[in-house]
Amino acid sequence: MKKSICTYLIIIGALSFVCNLIIVPPLASQSAVNEIERIQKAYEDIQDISGSFIQKSHIKDLKNTKTFIGQFFIKMPMKMKWYYSGVDAQEVYINNDDIIIYQKNEKQAFRSKFDIQTYGQVPIALLGGFGNIEEEFSITIKNEKLLLKPKKRMEGIVSIEMSLSDDKFPIQSLTIYDIRSNRIEIILKDVKINSGLKDEFFTPKLPKNVNIYEYHPVKSLPSFENKEAS
Numbered sequence: 140m141k142k143s144i145c146t147y148l149i150i151i152g153a154l155s156f157v158c159n160l161i162i163v164p165p166l167a168s169q170s171a172v173n174e175i176e177r178i179q180k181a182y183e184d185i186q187d188i189s190g191s192f193i194q195k196s197h198i199k200d201l202k203n204t205k206t207f208i209g210q211f212f213i214k215m216p217m218k219m220k221w222y223y224s225g226v227d228a229q230e231v232y233i234n235n236d237d238i239i240i241y242q243k244n245e246k247q248a249f250r251s252k253f254d255i256q257t258y259g260q261v262p263i264a265l266l267g268g269f270g271n272i273e274e275e276f277s278i279t280i281k282n283e284k285l286l287l288k289p290k291k292r293m294e295g296i297v298s299i300e301m302s303l304s305d306d307k308f309p310i311q312s313l314t315i316y317d318i319r320s321n322r323i324e325i326i327l328k329d330v331k332i333n334s335g336l337k338d339e340f341f342t343p344k345l346p347k348n349v350n351i352y353e354y355h356p357v358k359s360l361p362s363f364e365n366k367e368a369s
Contacts, residue, residue: 187212247352
């Protein structure tokens, strides 16, 4: 149980993101402006996105890299669901301002509040908000990638590197850097747009024997309340 709570807190305390007003720095190239417009134009026509991903988490202090694979589903504006498969298998659901992390093997789930300021808790959730990319980030081009720097505090995020695709969905991968010099790389695969995802798809159906731990941050210290799924 302690190990699982620690895992949850690592997720909850990791990184952050999403929406406010563009000021592309004066030195930003015209190509950066063009790419921003292309991303925002693509998002105008998106009702939902789905696909698979590879996530590589590099933890500097532990000198360790963990690789996860899974699937993701996003319905605009704020419904998300994704699976991490393998040894650390878990399901994550975001439904407006509610986030649930379900760990099937441990028969437990964690519930907390989710908002714009805590996007970095779950890095792949960043994909839900790039339709307003210019409002949240100062943007330049570095090594043929977009370099995004948050205009507001985002739970430790220092910058995000975005590799672009020529496909209908313009984002190919993200690399997120935090204040502890850790980084998370997310590579997207087989992305589909507007496949007609229903609202009920994003409601978790937890078994009755699952323990649900409510996460209530108090200042900088978290607290937990144990409940059972009903």
